[in-house]
Amino acid sequence: GENVEQHPSTLSVQEGDSAVIKCTYSDSASNYFPWYKQELGKRPQLIIDIRSNVGEKKDQRIAVTLNKTAKHFSLHITETQPEDSAVYFCAARSPGTYKYIFGTGTRLKVLA
Amino acid sequence: SAVISQKPSRDICQRGTSLTIQCQVDSQVTMMFWYRQQPGQSLTLIATANQGSEATYESGFVIDKFPISRPNLTFSTLTVSNMSPEDSSIYLCSVEEGGNQPQHFGDGTRLSIL
Numbered sequence: 001g002e003n004v005e006q007h008p009s010t011l012s013v014q015e016g017d018s019a020v021i022k023c024t025y026s027d028s029a030s031n032y033f034p035w036y037k038q039e040l041g042k043r044p045q046l047i048i049d050i051r052s053n054v055g056e057k058k059d060q061r062i063a064v065t066l067n068k069t070a071k072h073f074s075l076h077i078t079e080t081q082p083e084d085s086a087v088y089f090c091a092a093r094s095p096g097t098y099k100y101i102f103g104t105g106t107r108l109k110v111l112a
Numbered sequence: 113s114a115v116i117s118q119k120p121s122r123d124i125c126q127r128g129t130s131l132t133i134q135c136q137v138d139s140q141v142t143m144m145f146w147y148r149q150q151p152g153q154s155l156t157l158i159a160t161a162n163q164g165s166e167a168t169y170e171s172g173f174v175i176d177k178f179p180i181s182r183p184n185l186t187f188s189t190l191t192v193s194n195m196s197p198e199d200s201s202i203y204l205c206s207v208e209e210g211g212n213q214p215q216h217f218g219d220g221t222r223l224s225i226l
Contacts (some may be wrong), residue, residue, distance in 0.1 A: 034214050043204065043217040044155065089154060090127060099141045100215060103156045 002027040004092050005104030011027070013080050014111050021106045023090035024072040027102045032093040032098070035064060039086045047088075080110045115140045118205050125225050130193045133221045135205030140185035142210030146178070149202040149220070157177045158203075160190040192218035 003026040015020045023033075029050040036044035050057045050064045052081065056065050061080075066073040077084055087107050091100040115138040125131055135144065144161040157166040159180055167180035183190040192199055205218040 032214075036217075042189055043219045046214050046216065056149075098156075098160065099157060100143075104154050 002030060002033055002094050002101040004090060004101050004103045006090050006106060008106060009104065010107045010109070011095070012109045012111060014060045015080060015082060017020045017080055019075075019077045019080055019108055020088070021075045021088055021108070021112075022072060023074070023103050024070075025092040025101075027069070027092070027094050028068075028071060030092040030094045032072075033064070033066060034091050034093075035075050036091070037086045038089065038105075041080075044089060077108075080108075082110050082112050084108060113213075113216050114207055114209055116205060116207055116216060116218040118221055120221055121219060122222040123224070124164065125139040125195055125223065127196050127225055129195055130191055131195065132191045133203055133205075133224065134198060135188045135190075135207075135218055137186045137207050139209070141207040142185075143207075143208035143215075144182060144188045145206045145215065146180060146188070146190045147206060147217075151201070158190070159167065161190075178207055186199050195223075197225050201223050 006023045034049035035047050037047045038044040047057050048062050048064050050066050061078045063076040087105045089105050090103040091101050117136045119134050125199045134184045146158040149155050157170050161167050161180050161182040163182045179191045179196040202220045202222050204220045206215045209213045
C-alpha cells in the first residue's frame with residue numbers, strides 16, 4: 001500500500017524567510033496530494049492541493065510542486081509570518097480509493 | 113465547503129466505559145471518515161463510514177472496539193468501546209462532498225481515559 005514520508009519533522013525559520021517541506025510517496029499511481037495546516041488544538045485545514053496532471057500550483061504565499069518521476073512533492077511558503085507557525089501534514093491518495101495516507105507532520109516555527 | 117459539527121468536543125471517561133462521538137454535516141456528502149490522532153502524532157484512518165452498510169475498517173481497527181454507524185448522508189457516529197488509557201486521543205470526523213473534492217475535518221473530540 002501507499003506510504004508517505006515527510007521531512008523535516010521540525011523547522012524553524014526567521015520571519016520573512018521561506019520554508020520548504022518535502023514529502024515522498026511510494027505508489028506511482030497516486031494522483032492527488034493535499035496539504036493540511038493544523039494549529040494547536042484546532043482541526044486540520046486544507047491549505048493547498050495538487051493533482052498528478054499538474055507540476056506546480058500557487059496560492060499567494062503558498063505553492064506546491066510535484067515531481068511524478070521522483071515521486072515527491074513539496075510545500076513552499078514564502079515571506080513567512082508568525083501565524084504560519086503550525087503543524088503541516090502532506091497526504092497522498094491512490095486512484096480508485098478515497099483514502100488519504102498522511103505524512104508524519106512538520107512542526108513549523110516562525111521566529112519573529 | 114460543508115459545515116461539520118462534531119460532539120462532544122472533549123470528554124474524560126473512566127476505563128471500561130464506552131463513548132459515542134457524533135458527526136453532523138449541514139449538507140449531504142458522499143464519504144465520511146473517522147481518524148485517530150494520538151498526542152503529537154499524525155492522522156490515522158480508523159474506518160470509512162458507509163451509508164446504509166457496515167463500515168470499512170483499516171488494519172489494526174475492529175468493529176467490536178470502534179463500532180460506526182451512518183444512517184444517512186449527513187450523520188455518522190463512532191463509538192469507542194471498553195476504553196483504556198491507550199485510547200486517549202483526538203478522534204476526528206472528515207467528509208468528502210463528492211465530485212473529486214478534498215476531505216474536510218471536523219473540530220475533533222479530545223478524549224482522555226483515566
